[in-house]
Amino acid sequence: MATRLLGVGITAAIAVVTIVLAATGSLALYINPDGSWFAIGMAVVALTGCVASFAIPLGREAEHDHDHGHVAQAPARRAAGAVAGAVGGTIALVVVAAALLLPPASLSAQTAMDRDLGVTPLFGGDDVIALATTGDTATFGVGDWASVFATAPDSRLYEGTTVTLTGFVTPSKSGGGSQLTRLVVTHCVIDAQPASVPLVELASSEETGQWVSVTGTVEANSAGDLVVRATEVTPIDEPADPYEY
Structure with a gap:
């Protein structure tokens, strides 16, 4: 549950920030206005996916964790995946925190x-x-x-x-x-x-x-x-x- 909420929460937060920036006219501080429609569309798709993800039973993704003949290597792969997930999650959280806490600003001279x-x-x-x-x-x-x-x-x-x-x-x-x-x-x-x-x-x-x-x-x-x-x-x-x- 924690893993799913982390992924859904980060995705939803970035999507909401994108939509809010667009609504307040600040999205142009980060992307070319010609691409705003794409960013907003992807934000809507992401929010829709976040809502739909709760229809998937918890643990369903584990059913596809097959070893395919490499049983001895499975624990090592899981450990490496856990480390990579932790690092990626930390970086994503920092990005989301910066997006939520820092005011929109242009690049400096x-x-x-x-x-x-x-x-x-x-x-x-x-x-x-x-x-x-x-x-x-x-x-x-x-x-x-x-x-x-x-x-x-x-x-x-x-x-x-x-x-x-x-x-x-x-x-x-x-x-x-x-x-x-x-x-x-x-x-x-x-x-x-x-x-x-x-x-x-x-x-x-x-x-x-x-x-x-x-x-x-x-x-x-x-x-x-x-x-x-x-x-x-x-x-x-x-x-x-x-x-x-």
Whole structure:
């Protein structure tokens, strides 16, 4: 009974947390909103399975514990299974406790800096470049511009473009200066990658991790690299949805 209640309890707790996060609009802090329907559907299936499991008589699963000619090894296998179950159960309980006790929170600026390898991931690829050359960049976020800056075949195609971007301030890995950063999520926060665009003339009062709205112009610096010359920087609170997708 204890084993069954542990399994059912952990499954039900995770399912309920998933549904509550979705109902309160906080599920996007952990997964891409495009995948919310799948997470919610699986949570409902899990809860249904938890209820249905009580229709199975206790001990029924033991009827399938056959030795298949390895009688001498059965006790060892059962002992190993018990240890593995205890370890797995402990890990699962820690995960459930964290989900229940800790408030929903986004990944920090420090996490973004830790994941920054100094190489810009290409979030948009060819589609971003093709769209940028048409001048239709109104919907571009930090991730889109980071891809454009990293792959621009000719900086003159983008110079003079006015941008308004939202992100948090991080120090540049290439030396002095600051950059505007967002975490880009493909499926969930586990695969979140930092995207950054270099800023010129950012007010020195903006500390690392401060969320800001930046209005500026794309230009090429003396090295021919694209940067955003900030004309207006406004500190803001972290947005309800802090990621790009």
